Amino acid sequence: GRLNNNFQFIDVGRQDPAKKDMEVRQHEFVEIYEPFDQDQAASQSHRCLSCGNPYCEWKCPVHNFIPNWLKLISEGNIFEAAELSHQTNSLPEVCGRVCPQDRLCEGACTLNDGFGAVTIGNAEKYITDTAFAMGWKPDMSKVTWTDKKVAIIGAGPAGLGCADVLVRNGVKPVVFDRYPEIGGLLTFGIPEFKLEKNVLTRRREIFTEMGMEFRLNTEVGTDITMDEILKEYDAVFMGMGTYTYMKGGFPGEDLPGVHDALPFLVANVNRNLGFEKDPSEFISVKGKRVVVLGGGDTAMDCNRTSIRQGAESVTCAYRRDEENMPGSRREVANAKEEGVQFLFNRQPVAIVGEDKVEGVKVVTTELGEPDENGRRRPEPIPGSEEVLPADVVLIAFGFRPSPAPWFDEHGITVSDWGGVEAPETQQYKFQTSNPKVFAGGDMVRGSDLVVTAIWEGREAAEGIMDYLEV
Ligand code: FAD
Ligand code: SF4
Structure with missing residues (x-):
C-alpha cells in the first residue's frame, strides 16, 4: 500500500508508455503511444510524493487535483478518479494526450529534479479512457434544470x-x-x-x-x-x-508548392475522416523534398504528417536554437526519431524558384539581446546565406x-x-x-x-x- 512505501519513486523509475514500432509511426495516422495497463498506471501513480503544496496543481492551467487522483488510480478506484478529474477539466483525456506536460504539470513535479517526474499526462488520459471503457458516465442525476x-x-x-x-x-x-x-x-x-x-x-x-x-x-x-x-x-x-495565417513577408511566398500549415493539415485530416469535399483540396508531399518553416506545435505536426505521407525528405528550419523552440519538447523528440532533419538558427529570407518552388534561401542566425518578452532575438550572420532545396514548403509561423x-x-x-x-x-x-x-x-x-x-x-x-x- 501507499503508506508503507514512501520511497516508491526510487524503486520504480519514471516509465513512459511504450511507443509503437517505427514502421507504424512513419506510415500510419494512429496515436504513437500504447496505453498504460492497470499495473503500470498504478505503480507509476504510486510514485507521487503527495507534496503538501503540490506545485503540479498550481502549474496546471485548470488546477487539476493531481495527487488526489493519482492516489485513486494507485488504489484502483477509477470511477472516483474520473469523477474527480472531471471536476476541474472538461476534456481530461485530451489534455493527457496533447498538453506540453514538460512545461506544465510534469515540469513542476518535485521528482522532476533527477528522479523523473510522475507521468501525470498519461495518468490523466488513463483515468478517462479506462472509466469510459468500463461504462462510466458523468453523474447528472443531481442537476436541476433552469429555464436558461x-x-x-x-x-x-x-x-x-x-x-x-x-x-x-x-x-x-x-x-x-x-x-x-x-x-x-x-x-x-x-x-x-x-x-x-x-x-x-x-x-x-x-x-x-x-x-x-x-x-x-x-x-x-x-x-x-x-x-x-x-x-x-x-x-x-x-x-x-x-x-489568420501569419506570413513571413519575404519574396516567393506565392510560388506554387508553398502552402500554409493549416490547410495542409486539415486536408490530410479530412481525407482520413472522409470529410473531403473535393480531392483537389488534398496536398500530397509523397516523394517530395519538404521544408517546414517554424518551430512550434504546428510546425512539428507538419513535419510528422509529411513523414507519414511518404515525403522523400523533411527538413525543419527554425530561426532560434533548440533550447528556445516554443513547441513541446516531447514532440520535437518524436519528430527527430521519425526522421525529421532539424536546422536550427536558420532564418528564411526568400523562397526561390522560377515558376514553382525550388528552395528556401536561409541565413544563419545567432542569438542577440533579449526582446521585450525576454526572448533573445535571432540576428543574421553576414555572408551565411544558403539555399535548402525543396519541392514543397510548409509555412507554420502561427496565427x-x-x-x-x-x-x-x-x-x-x-x-x-x-x-x-x-x-x-x-x-x-x-x-x-x-x-x-x-x-x-x-x-x-x-x-x-x-x-x-x-x-x-x-x-x-x-x-x-x-x-x-x-
Ligand atoms: P479552436 O480550437 O480554434 O476552435 C474554434 C472553433 O470555432 C472551430 O471549430 C471553428 O470552426 C469554430 N468557429 C469559428 N468561427 C465560427 C463561426 N462564425 N460559426 C461557427 N463556428 C465557428 N495546443 C496544445 O495544447 N497542444 C498541442 O499539441 C497543440 N497542437 C496544435 C497543433 C496545431 C496544428 C494547431 C493549429 C494548434 C495546436 N495547439 C495545441 C493549440 C490549440 O489547438 C488551440 O490553442 C486550441 O484549440 C484553441 O481552442 P479554441 O476553442 O479557442 O479555438
Ligand atoms: Fe493539467 Fe498536466 Fe493535465 Fe495538462 S496534462 S491538464 S497541465 S494535469
Missing part, C-alpha cells in the same frame, strides 16, 4: 469547456460550429498521431447525453445571424479561435485573430492586435463589451494551448451564470 439557455459559437476546447460547466449547472448549452464534427483544432488541426479522432466522437456522444445540443455545419454570420442568436438565447459565449464582420454592429470590441476584449475590469468574468456576450480561448488570449482554452471557457461559464443569476 446559452448559445455557444465554436465547438473547440473553449466552447466545450464553457458548455460543460453550464450543463452541469442546469443551463442548456446549444453549440454552433461551422465544421461537421466538434473539437475545433482538436479535430481539424492536431493530427491523429497525437490525438485519434474517435476520442472526440466519444466526447460528442457523452456531451449530448449530458444535455448539450450541437448544431454542426452551421456558421454564425452565414447560416444563422448573430441577431437571431441574441434574440433566442439568454447569453452567448464565443470561442471561435484564431485563423492571428480573425474578427468577424458582425462584431462591430453588436458592440463587440477588439484590441489593436485583433483579440476580442474580455478584460478583468468587466463586471463578469470573460464578458465582452456587449454585456450579453462572453468570449474566451485563442480569440481572446491569442493562439495558445488546449488547456488554457478549456480554462477560459469554464471561467466564462461562471461569469455567464453570475450574469444570468442562476
